[in-house]
Amino acid sequence: MAMALETPGLLSLAAGFTDNKTLPVGEVRTAVEELAQQPGEPEYLQYGTNRGRPGLRRLLAERLAALEPGLAVEALDAGMMVTNGSQQALYLAMQVLCDPGDIVLVDRPSYFVFLEMLTGLGVQARSLPLDGDGRIDGEALRRLLADMEARGETKRLKAVYFVSYFSNPSARSLAEVEKTVLAEVLAERGLTIPVLEDAAYRDLYYRQPYAARSVLTLPAWQAFPKLYLATLTKSFATGLKVGYGFCSDRAWLDKMLHVKGHHDFGTANFNQAVFERVIGDGGFEAQLARIRPAYEAKMRSLHGTLEAEGLPALGWRWAEPTGGLYLWLEAPRALDTGMNSEFCHACVREGVLYVPGDLCFGDDAPRHFARLSFGVLGGDELIQAARRFVTVARRFA
Amino acid sequence: MAMALETPGLLSLAAGFTDNKTLPVGEVRTAVEELAQQPGEPEYLQYGTNRGRPGLRRLLAERLAALEPGLAVEALDAGMMVTNGSQQALYLAMQVLCDPGDIVLVDRPSYFVFLEMLTGLGVQARSLPLDGDGRIDGEALRRLLADMEARGETKRLKAVYFVSYFSNPSARSLAEVEKTVLAEVLAERGLTIPVLEDAAYRDLYYRQPYAARSVLTLPAWQAFPKLYLATLTKSFATGLKVGYGFCSDRAWLDKMLHVKGHHDFGTANFNQAVFERVIGDGGFEAQLARIRPAYEAKMRSLHGTLEAEGLPALGWRWAEPTGGLYLWLEAPRALDTGMNSEFCHACVREGVLYVPGDLCFGDDAPRHFARLSFGVLGGDELIQAARRFVTVARRFA
Numbered sequence: 001m002a003m004a005l006e007t008p009g010l011l012s013l014a015a016g017f018t019d020n021k022t023l024p025v026g027e028v029r030t031a032v033e034e035l036a037q038q039p040g041e042p043e044y045l046q047y048g049t050n051r052g053r054p055g056l057r058r059l060l061a062e063r064l065a066a067l068e069p070g071l072a073v074e075a076l077d078a079g080m081m082v083t084n085g086s087q088q089a090l091y092l093a094m095q096v097l098c099d100p101g102d103i104v105l106v107d108r109p110s111y112f113v114f115l116e117m118l119t120g121l122g123v124q125a126r127s128l129p130l131d132g133d134g135r136i137d138g139e140a141l142r143r144l145l146a147d148m149e150a151r152g153e154t155k156r157l158k159a160v161y162f163v164s165y166f167s168n169p170s171a172r173s174l175a176e177v178e179k180t181v182l183a184e185v186l187a188e189r190g191l192t193i194p195v196l197e198d199a200a201y202r203d204l205y206y207r208q209p210y211a212a213r214s215v216l217t218l219p220a221w222q223a224f225p226k227l228y229l230a231t232l233t234k235s236f237a238t239g240l241k242v243g244y245g246f247c248s249d250r251a252w253l254d255k256m257l258h259v260k261g262h263h264d265f266g267t268a269n270f271n272q273a274v275f276e277r278v279i280g281d282g283g284f285e286a287q288l289a290r291i292r293p294a295y296e297a298k299m300r301s302l303h304g305t306l307e308a309e310g311l312p313a314l315g316w317r318w319a320e321p322t323g324g325l326y327l328w329l330e331a332p333r334a335l336d337t338g339m340n341s342e343f344c345h346a347c348v349r350e351g352v353l354y355v356p357g358d359l360c361f362g363d364d365a366p367r368h369f370a371r372l373s374f375g376v377l378g379g380d381e382l383i384q385a386a387r388r389f390v391t392v393a394r395r396f397a
Numbered sequence: 398m399a400m401a402l403e404t405p406g407l408l409s410l411a412a413g414f415t416d417n418k419t420l421p422v423g424e425v426r427t428a429v430e431e432l433a434q435q436p437g438e439p440e441y442l443q444y445g446t447n448r449g450r451p452g453l454r455r456l457l458a459e460r461l462a463a464l465e466p467g468l469a470v471e472a473l474d475a476g477m478m479v480t481n482g483s484q485q486a487l488y489l490a491m492q493v494l495c496d497p498g499d500i501v502l503v504d505r506p507s508y509f510v511f512l513e514m515l516t517g518l519g520v521q522a523r524s525l526p527l528d529g530d531g532r533i534d535g536e537a538l539r540r541l542l543a544d545m546e547a548r549g550e551t552k553r554l555k556a557v558y559f560v561s562y563f564s565n566p567s568a569r570s571l572a573e574v575e576k577t578v579l580a581e582v583l584a585e586r587g588l589t590i591p592v593l594e595d596a597a598y599r600d601l602y603y604r605q606p607y608a609a610r611s612v613l614t615l616p617a618w619q620a621f622p623k624l625y626l627a628t629l630t631k632s633f634a635t636g637l638k639v640g641y642g643f644c645s646d647r648a649w650l651d652k653m654l655h656v657k658g659h660h661d662f663g664t665a666n667f668n669q670a671v672f673e674r675v676i677g678d679g680g681f682e683a684q685l686a687r688i689r690p691a692y693e694a695k696m697r698s699l700h701g702t703l704e705a706e707g708l709p710a711l712g713w714r715w716a717e718p719t720g721g722l723y724l725w726l727e728a729p730r731a732l733d734t735g736m737n738s739e740f741c742h743a744c745v746r747e748g749v750l751y752v753p754g755d756l757c758f759g760d761d762a763p764r765h766f767a768r769l770s771f772g773v774l775g776g777d778e779l780i781q782a783a784r785r786f787v788t789v790a791r792r793f794a
Contacts, residue, residue: 020438028442028667029433036426041417045425045634084481084661091660117659237442241665262514263488263660264481268638268668270425 011385013372014353018238022291027283031274048269050261052082056276060244068217079247084267086231086243093227096255097158098123107162109169109360125362138181145189159194165210166201166324169360169371173210183220194225203235205323206296225249232275240271298374305386314397325375331368338367343396352388408782410769411750415635419688424680428671445666447658449479453673457641465614476643481664483628483640490624493652494555495520504559506566506757522759535578542586556591562599562607563721566757566768570607580617591622600632602720603693622646629672637668695771702783711794722772728765735764740793749785
């Protein structure tokens, strides 16, 4: 894909990159200028701590407390860890929880970089079963867990992972009731295993936040060790690469920090200082206020072009998202849009890239889904890319 | 130690941090300002690539080619990988080469964070034997390798690691003849195992570079897979956290990049863009020209105070370094200066911290060494710290 992305003329609806035109050039410049002018020694250019800059951790705790009423800032601060993007937090979590051969429950579809990481660690992904409406199916989950127990797999089940707000790839959010059912069914079986809630896109709603508490405050999850992850970079500037995790379990957090000490002994202090400043002075929220309508407009452009060009009439279905960076398209069941499919090759030849949906399933992957991102492209290029996609879809109809 | 460092009044000769007063505030501010003003889209705030920014990799290849005549810039560029400090390159190298129970040969003494990382990965360190002058002893190494073979350990020997210029902790540099003997003895036994040369302090000479080629150009190492590591942050601004490695072996490099993709899929692009600019416009070399005499002056202050206060008369010995951030002190053999020793506790009570030397040995650790850093402290504080240290030494004489 890296090579394809460098091919001139090719338009990428694949890359999960963010919009270049709205990147916060002024905010970053001002933050660095202010850091340079502050009195005293320029500690922001010195090593930080393994766990993350105390001032930033505090601001992150305050932001999270505002999202999740009832949690104390002090407790959130005490469990906060700053990482090289939320990706590093995911890696650390899996590295310390899992051995090769272990099993992790994942949402269906799920974040494909996480799934690839599991493969790299020799860990198996098992999909959370869905009902006919695409929601987590408690009864089917009961049967899955019973089957796993019968096969002696339960002792190798180490965690459950999902992207809960405007998900990558599905753009869907998990309702409170779904998360609660999941916890209840696990608890019934005594499986109070660590849960990873990936809230990477929670800030990226278009009009209003998705109204669902996270596992941190949903009562059904109380007895579970919890890691709530998010990133500052998708919402601000991906080039700054700062993510974070709040971990409710001290022993788990300490293990992750121990390994992080070996990985890099701390995320770049400079970047954390920039975020401390832009969050503290309101620049972070101002940037969010700018990009939310920008992404909504780009979503509507892609969505509208696919509709106007007649993709629904070809039997394709998708939901219009209310946040995030993706459209998740379901092709007619008989059409193979998967990796290395004829359709996939035809799209590259037509000059448009997408993420084959089969990459986004932990197991039992259907081959008639596609993830289209409107993060990078905009304007005429986005419309052109959408037209090329529908041109290929028409040819395969 | 983290707690001790925050205790007011305590002076740290322990932390391997760099000098705050000479941090390149102006260079960083200017670089960010210029990035903000460049025409076109602000790609420096967007995701970069897993392997590192092409322009920076090229500059790093050019710098390395200038240090190691005979190597082609293109070949260096092709093997270059940018990481979250050189620490991440060390971790990736060990993660892909070693399984628990494996063995790595290390210099004596060695970088204690590397040794801790090996412990974390379940890997054993075995020290390279030294002669009476403290140089790598080829004959003793032959005997060690023969013993290892007799014990069936050779197949678990996966790599050799050393810090070769103004080392942490010893401040010593490895002569070409030492590196060559090491390669020859390994090759005699058919052990052309991967070699990691950690050149983190190569830029930090005081008056002139240490005249020794690295394993990249020393003929005896030609057949070995080689990873040459260095950092931009010790030499410029530790808060920016960018290191790099050049790997001569494509398969090894690909494995490291694969795992890096799971760790974080790329080091912060913004930081790499700052380095691309400051290296490209000469700011990086200018900063080096500023800090070299500053560190030499601090070294002389610490060294001179220890001498003037009479530490040599108490039986302590050390070499005056010609680069780097450390003094490596040998106490009288009977004096225990190791971790949790009476001497160590007395120093904390006196208000001075150092790194107990026993932490810096892969095995068979002597307990009468101490690493003193003049990286952070300066002026009266450095002198005061040195006096406190000698006060304690006098009490234990």
